[in-house]
Amino acid sequence: MSGRISIIGLGPGNILQRTPQATQVLEQVTDLVGYGPYVQRVEAPHHVIRHSSDNRVEAERARHALEMASAGRHVGVVSGGDAGVFAMASAVFEQVQLGPDTWRTLDIEVIPGVSAVLAAAAALGAPLGGDFCVMSLSDNLKPWLVVLRRLQLAAEAGFVIALYNPRSQARPWQLGEALLHLRQFVPLHTPVAFARAIGRPDEAVRITSIEEADADLADMSTLVLIGCAASRLIERPSGHQPWFYTLRSVVAE
């Protein structure tokens, strides 16, 4: 079977943070599949057919890509950030496993990108200086009790915690509960950052503490970073936000 799928991480909003590899592959595809805003915005030659879909139909979208590749097309499946982090790569491989054996003979490649968590960290300083974990706060794909247990274990481990999907219209209360939960396991002065729309014109960063953190600071475009005992803020001259970084060494609580 000669079809091909390139699962492409577009990087954060700033196109200067998209890799040349991603840009090259976008020039070679015949079809683009993905969440509407990404598929519509991305630069691609005129002959490329754009197949936009809704945010919640990853499995269907992945099957569509696989079917087109089976028919000999070169399908680009696009995600913001990195395609392997809470994005389309897993959804495609899930469908390969469920689908006909011939799908296993397709040429499927994943083109990595600068993920949202790395872009957010860079905008803040160096909050990921030690060991860290990356979690989705959505309870669409896992029970909420599993989310809470993971947060506790991550805090007990001393990981910095990066939260994707902290809040949406359909999930308005989860972040508030998660922050309350974490206050039991980390010091109240632990730094917390809300990094919104990093790399886009409306980029905004807010740094506070787990004690003061207000879930209303987050929306669907926000990544939330929760420090650990080794996290520090460096105060700067007025008009500048502090730098948020984490010591490379483990420190006693």
Added chain:
Amino acid sequence: MSGRISIIGLGPGNILQRTPQATQVLEQVTDLVGYGPYVQRVEAPHHVIRHSSDNRVEAERARHALEMASAGRHVGVVSGGDAGVFAMASAVFEQVQLGPDTWRTLDIEVIPGVSAVLAAAAALGAPLGGDFCVMSLSDNLKPWLVVLRRLQLAAEAGFVIALYNPRSQARPWQLGEALLHLRQFVPLHTPVAFARAIGRPDEAVRITSIEEADADLADMSTLVLIGCAASRLIERPSGHQPWFYTLRSVVAE
């Protein structure tokens, strides 16, 4: 103070995976600071002064960069992968906090890059499909007992675990002990991948299980990825390694 520091993530070995932003900044710096092989290899205009240093002198190197920036230079501090993940960004901010107040007025920016863990994941399939953690296995900056405890908590949380610095000449036994330790907390068939020199000409990937994993497969250039209960392998036609991915949904053990 008009000096400037750009802490630059060069991305993995493949230059097509370096962002245009990193490439642009490399053309603007007056000085380059970093681990010798990175500083020597990176493309930069002829007038740029290259200050190579050894692998183990991050604090000294960071102070040197800050002193040069204080004298008005534009210093590029380079790291492979992403500069914020077990690389130079934290070392620089640590020295800012310890140094004179004037260092807080410097213009310090972090340019994110495709980290080794994202490049390794892309080469394997989609192993980071669910929640995951990223740890350094080095016990240079934290006690070994802390490493073991974090591994246990990460496994109990159901995180996929990415291990940086799994092995070096000075740390030959740690990875073997870590793998033995993890066998108590994850099923024996859990997939484990050794991703070596990703993006470089000598790139090599090996996929096995936690039961069969042999620490001798790792060296200083290897990233080790340990799956979770939701991780799967997709067998493919002979001559192809299986795809390693993790379901987006949490599954019961």
